[in-house]
Amino acid sequence: MKRYLLVSAGGTGFLSLIIGLLPVQATPNFQEKDDTLRLNSPETETDKSRLTKETSQSNSRIITSGTQAGFIVSPGSQQQNSPASDSKQVKDLGLTVAPSSSLPISKYSNLFQKSDIMAQVTSVSQLSDVQPTDWAFQSLQSLVERYGCIAGYPNGTYRGNRAMTRYEFAAGLNACLDRVNELVATATADLVRKEDLATLQKLQEEFAAELATLRGRVDAVEARAAELEANQFSMTTKLNGEAIIAGIGATGGSSDSDDSNIILTNRVRLNLNTSFTGKDLLITGLQAHNFLGGVDGSGSLQESLGLSSDILSASSARVGFEPQFPGVDPKDLSSVGANDVELYKLLYVFPVADKLTLFAGTAAEVSDAFAANTPFYGEGQEAISRFANLNPVIRVSGGTSGSGLASAAGFIFNISKQVDLRALYGSVNANISSSAADIQPGVSGTPLGSGVFGGSSVVAAQLNFRPSSSLDIGLNYANSYHEINILGTGLTSSDIGALAGVSLGTPVKLNSVGATVTWRLSPKVALSGYGAALFVNDSSGRVDASTTFTSWMAGLHFNDLFKPGNNAGILFGQPLYRTSADGDASLTDEGVDRAVPYHLEAYYRFKVNDNISITPGAFILFNPEGDSRNDTTTVGVLRTTFTF
Structure with a gap:
């Protein structure tokens, strides 16, 4: 003092x-x-x-x-x-x-x-x-x-x-x-007199029995209220949803293609969340969209730019909210019409101990269980490109197909408040008892195989560190087997024919490693990036081939920019690119002028209210698909997202 x-x-x-x-x-x-x-x-x-x-x-x-x-x-x-x-x-x-x-x-x-x-x-x-x-x-x-x-x-x-x-x-x-x-x-001085105290004492003695009864009733009510609070639960299904409507336009692409038309796309998702014990969760997700593509990619934006693979329209020119296989079911190559309703999520999550949670489902994705560890993730709210949303290792083997491609089971183990370990096993064609006949040499009508353990599958793990409130680190590993020669990421045209110069019907084994780091420089500014390496090897024994793909990204994310609720991001990086090839594998497909591709992106999300946001943004591709013959490509997006 x-x-x-x-x-x-x-x-x-x-x-x-x-x-x-x-x-x-x-x-x-x-x-x-x-x-x-x-x-x-x-x-x-x-x-x-x-x-x-x-x-x-x-x-x-x-x-x-x-x-x-x-x-x-x-x-x-x-x-x-x-x-x-x-x-x-x-x-x-x-x-x-x-x-x-x-x-x-x-x-x-x-x-x-x-x-x-x-x-x-x-x-x-x-x-x-x-x-x-x-x-x-x-x-x-x-x-x-x-x-x-x-x-x-x-x-x-x-x-x-x-x-x-x-x-x-x-x-x-x-x-x-x-x-x-x-x-x-x-x-x-005369506020309380002795006579008043005596009167109160006399009344208390006369009504002692009634007061005791009342006290007992109050205690009983309090006990019942406490029991209700501790055990209150109603087996209720809650509905939430998201509707995205976006205009997309692009220029550039391959030298022999014309500029594509401006297109208007939509994706609607309805999620039914049900709990049976108050601690578990059953997620049932329905979706419909009007993206086109099919087996040959026709009708898609990337196909009109001349930047997609010959089948399944894999490309670096994709927006983040486009499903990986639009217009086709990759399990049996059957067609899917525009705005057809499909089950994209069926997953049950339940705790078995204080630190251990299990999950299983027949329509699931790796991203359902694995943390993104980057503020750019959010198909309807944040980055507009597929490249910027997640580390490629999480996307391997259709891990983020957007259609609930795999049947999966796994766990989340919270080692401490700062560390957790997650792992899963996923099978793409678990519901198919046998493969169809070949439609190409080594490629059947069910190109991803069949059975829980006989077809394309992935074993993936993620270790998350949070050493401080401002730092998030995620380490990823995935071991995958594919019936055909693909990566299953949908991030580049090289996704199909991962081992260049080797036939599409060649089975491959992938070992993928990656890390994602986000450092919050302040409550409103974060520096985030990732690095990934995918090692692809022949699994048939008929050829000796291997290839390595690498990718990286770094960017700044801004919260509450100019107005509370408005977010923005600017990022730069290298899409998946072959950095080495051994044996029978080639660095490039025939006729490609090899060049390192780069990706530059910026967006700004304007929050109209708690349920509506508008995001204008654009990304530029330099040497698209690793081919210097392709023109620099710009993709512009105006995305409106409704949540409820």
Whole structure:
């Protein structure tokens, strides 16, 4: 606690109380052994008005005074007047103090003498120098007439502009507090009488039985309420949904293609969330969209640009909310019409221990269980391209097909608050008992195989670290087997025919590793990026071929940019690109001018309200699909997202 009194003119009532208190009648025992105050020269009579004005403007100076002279007392304050003035004024009090000297407070208590004894007044009108027009008149009137704790001088004056000593303040404050205590004691003396207490005691004894019964009923109600709160659960299915409507336009592409038309696309998802115990969750998801493609990719934006694979329309020119296999069911290559309703999610999640959660479903994706670890993820809200949303290792083997391609089962193990481990096994054609006949050499009518363990499958794991509240790290690994020569990411035209120069019907084995890091530089700015390497090897034994793909991305994400709820992102990176090829595999397909591809993207999400957002954005592809013959391609998107 500070040992100096700060006096300010901020409150009129309190100031009025302290500026005219009685001088000390009995000197209090007021000592501070270790504290000191610096006594600077007093203000002259002509400076008193200036002193009062300065006091009302600043609390940084401590002002007190003796009965004959005032001292500006401020620890460490600078000397105000000349040494001669200091010596003269203090000498009048019987003590010579050197300018700017320091004295223990107990050493100068004899400076303050009882020179003018004030007499108690009963009405403010008795004070000749107090007028109704004075700014503190009402406060002074209340202290004099209501509380009777403010006095005047024998000559009938109040001297309201005179400074006071600390002793005068203590004496006046004590007088007012004594008066308040008297009023409180008087008002409450007969508040509760003995007769009243006796009556209450008698009533309590007469109704003791009724009170006991009432107490028991209240206890029973409280117990039942507590039980209901602890076990309240209703087996209710909740519906939520998302509708995306977007205009997409693009320029560039291959040198022998024309610019595509501007297209209008939609994707609608309805999710039914059901719990049976209050801790588990059954997710049933339905969706419909109007993206086109089919087996040969016809009708898709990337096909019109000349940038897609010959089958299944894999390309780097894709938007993030487009399913990986539009217009076709990759399990049996059957066609899917525009806006046909399909089951894209059927997944059950349930805890089995405090730190262990299991999940299983027949329509699932890796991204359902694995953390994104990047703020750019959000097909309807954040980045607009497929490249920017997730690490490619999560997308391997159709891990984010957008159509619930795999049957999967796995777990989430929370090792600690900062670390968790996730893993799953997924089978693409688990519901197909046997493969269809070949439609190409080594490629059957069910190109992804058949059975839970006989067809294309993936074993994937993710280890997440959160060493601090501003840092997220995710490490990914996936081991995959494919019946045909594909990656299953949908991120590049090289996705189909991953081993270049090797037939499509060649089975392959993939080992994929990646890491995603997000560092929140501030609550509104995050630096995020990923790196990935996919190692592809022949699994048939008929050829000796291997290839390595790499990809990376880095970008800045902004929260609440210009307005709360509005997000933005700018990012740059390299899409999947063959960096090596051994054995029978080639670095490029025939006729391709090899060049490193790059991706530049920017978007801004404008939040209209809690349920509607609009996101304009664009991404530019340099050397699209790793071919320098292709023109630089720009894809522009205006996406509107409705959530409910």
